[in-house]
Amino acid sequence: MKLYDTPLAPNPRRVRWFMAEKGxxxxxxxxxxxxxxxxxxxxxxxxxxxPNVPALEMDDGTTITESVAICRYLxxxxxxxxxxxxxxxxxxxxxMWTRRGEMLVATPMMLGVRxxxxxxxxxxxxxxxIAEYNKAAAIRAMKVLDRQLADNxxxxxxxxxxxxxxxxxxxxxxxxxxxxxxxxxxxxxRWHAAMSARPAAKAAM
Amino acid sequence: MKLYDTPLAPNPRRVRWFMAEKGxxxxxxxxxxxxxxxxxxxxxxxxxxxPNVPALEMDDGTTITESVAICRYLxxxxxxxxxxxxxxxxxxxxxMWTRRGEMLVATPMMLGVRxxxxxxxxxxxxxxxIAEYNKAAAIRAMKVLDRQLADNxxxxxxxxxxxxxxxxxxxxxxxxxxxxxxxxxxxxxRWHAAMSARPAAKAAM
Numbered sequence: 001m002k003l004y005d006t007p008l009a010p011n012p013r014r015v016r017w018f019m020a021e022k023g024x025x026x027x028x029x030x031x032x033x034x035x036x037x038x039x040x041x042x043x044x045x046x047x048x049x050x051p052n053v054p055a056l057e058m059d060d061g062t063t064i065t066e067s068v069a070i071c072r073y074l075x076x077x078x079x080x081x082x083x084x085x086x087x088x089x090x091x092x093x094x095x096m097w098t099r100r101g102e103m104l105v106a107t108p109m110m111l112g113v114r115x116x117x118x119x120x121x122x123x124x125x126x127x128x129x130i131a132e133y134n135k136a137a138a139i140r141a142m143k144v145l146d147r148q149l150a151d152n153x154x155x156x157x158x159x160x161x162x163x164x165x166x167x168x169x170x171x172x173x174x175x176x177x178x179x180x181x182x183x184x185x186x187x188x189x190r191w192h193a194a195m196s197a198r199p200a201a202k203a204a205m
Numbered sequence: 206m207k208l209y210d211t212p213l214a215p216n217p218r219r220v221r222w223f224m225a226e227k228g229x230x231x232x233x234x235x236x237x238x239x240x241x242x243x244x245x246x247x248x249x250x251x252x253x254x255x256p257n258v259p260a261l262e263m264d265d266g267t268t269i270t271e272s273v274a275i276c277r278y279l280x281x282x283x284x285x286x287x288x289x290x291x292x293x294x295x296x297x298x299x300x301m302w303t304r305r306g307e308m309l310v311a312t313p314m315m316l317g318v319r320x321x322x323x324x325x326x327x328x329x330x331x332x333x334x335i336a337e338y339n340k341a342a343a344i345r346a347m348k349v350l351d352r353q354l355a356d357n358x359x360x361x362x363x364x365x366x367x368x369x370x371x372x373x374x375x376x377x378x379x380x381x382x383x384x385x386x387x388x389x390x391x392x393x394x395r396w397h398a399a400m401s402a403r404p405a406a407k408a409a410m
Contacts, residue, residue: 050305050349062294069300076293088281089267095274100255107308129334144255 002028003070004048004055007205009034010110010173012054014067015074016204017165022078035122068098071162083162090157097148097156097163104141106170108134109179116177135179142171142181142188149187153194160198168195207233207262208275209253214239215315215378217259218409219272220279222370225405227283240327273303276367288367295362302353302361302368309346311375313339314384321382340384347376347386347393354392358399365403373400 003019005012019027032038032053039051047063048055056070057063064070075084085091114120115131145167148155155163171181171192181188195201208224210217224232237243237258244256252268253260261275262268269275280289290296319325320336350372353360360368376386376397386393400406 049353058294060294062298064297064301066301066304069297069304072300073293073297076296088278089263089265091281092269092274092278093267095277096269096271099271099274103312107312127334127338129332130338133332133335148254 001059002030002057004030004032004039004044004053004057006032006034006039006053009053010106010169011052011067013169013204014162014165015054015056015070017169017200018071018074018083018162020200020203021081021083021160021165021198022074024074024078068102068162068166081159083160083165085157085161094156094161094163097161098166100141100144101155101163101167101170104144105138105167106173108137108141109170109174112138112179113173113176135177138170138174138179139182142185145191146185146188149191154191164191164195168192172196206264207235209235209237209244209249209258209260209262211237211239211244211258212410214258215311215374216257216272218374219367219370220259220261220275221409222374222405223276223279223288223367225408226286226288226365226370226403227279229279229283273307273367273371286364288365288370290362290366299361299366299368302366303371305346305349306360306368306372306375309349310343310372311378313342313346314375314379317343317384318378318381340382343375343379343384344387347390350396351390351393354396359396369396369400373397377401 003015005016032044034053038044039048039053045051047057048065050065052065054067054070055063055065056073058073064073072084075082085094112131112135114124115126115128115134120126145155152158154160155167171188174180181192183189208220210221237249239258243249244253244258250256252262253270255270257270259272259275260268260270261278263278269278277289280287290299317336317340319329320331320333320339325331350360357363359365360372376393379385386397388394
């Protein structure tokens with residue numbers, strides 16, 4: 001297998017973090033330079049279908065994109081530690097929190113950063129209305145996480161799962177525009193510190 | 206089990222459609238009136254955690270939200286016809302297309318409708334910039350689907366799956382603002398007609 005990866009972007013970081021938690025080291029990593037347009041070559045588009053990174057090339061040559069689909073596939077090959085759920089109920093609760101982390105936090109934060117950070121102007125016609133709308137949405141969503149983390153060490157299933165990885169990386173991307181969790185969200189603060197201290201955080205910068 | 210449902214909104218429609226494809230008829234349906242605020246009562250928030258519909262109350266009393274998490278859970282109890290994948294590779298490809306359908310098409314369309322349709326002004330401070338940005342994104346994404354559907358009857362795995370349900374309902378929500386797939390997207394047009402003709406389309410209006 002081959003993982004097509006790129007630094008800095010949040011979605012590839014999910015897969016690197018996931019692999020670090022599992023201790024996966026036997027997948028070839030191919031680094032793409034997005035500024036140089038490595039993800040827009042005919043070869044890459046022919047494999048991945050879209051100019052999206054990350055992508056995983058399976059052993060039979062099939063290539064998939066979408067970070068969470070890639071991680072779930074890797075879970076089938078490297079089942080421990082379990083990060084997607086051990087039974088249908090756990091799987092459902094973890095997927096619920098993964099989706100909340102992604103759609104309520106990570107997607108608005110990504111749009112907030114893209115429409116704010118000067119270096120992202122090459123990717124997007126930046127619009128301050130869209131920037132503010134999305135930054136406000138990301139902050140509102142952190143309050144939802146804070147309520148959950150008030151009574152729970154992790155977002156779902158009583159242990160670190162894909163939900164924590166997706167939500168943390170979404171929040172952490174805000175660093176690029178100095179948008180950090182509000183200090184009054186003490187439970188998010190505690191969880192954010194615990195995530196930042198994991199070996200996987202360093203492995204998957 | 207109980208499904209908390211509401212008419213008109215696209216996300217609950219995914220679960221109704223999914224249940225219709227499976228022929229599931231033994232789950233109690235509780236209709237919520239969002240205008241009346243049924244999803245914001247202490248009782249509902251205590252169960253669902255967020256004012257989101259749909260929600261599924263499992264037999265042990267655990268309640269989950271998030272349409273795709275609900276559908277995947279139902280797939281574990283009602284496995285046929287298979288709509289999420291029969292093995293890890295199929296599951297990955299179906300999840301990739303479900304995510305593309307959701308994030309590239311359904312989410313922008315939902316935002317486009319919310320920021321455009323007069324009746325949605327009660328839910329959201331409408332902003333024409335956000336409306337146009339999202340409508341343009343939804344149309345661009347339909348071109349991605351059209352390329353996939355040029356060589357494939359369905360989005361993934363050679364049969365109808367959750368990916369088609371999510372993408373179709375996303376596109377179809379545009380009807381509320383008369384945003385329909387551009388006519389030159391003939392493959393989307395053919396697939397759209399096939400989806401519209403399914404018995405589940407009627408069962409899950």
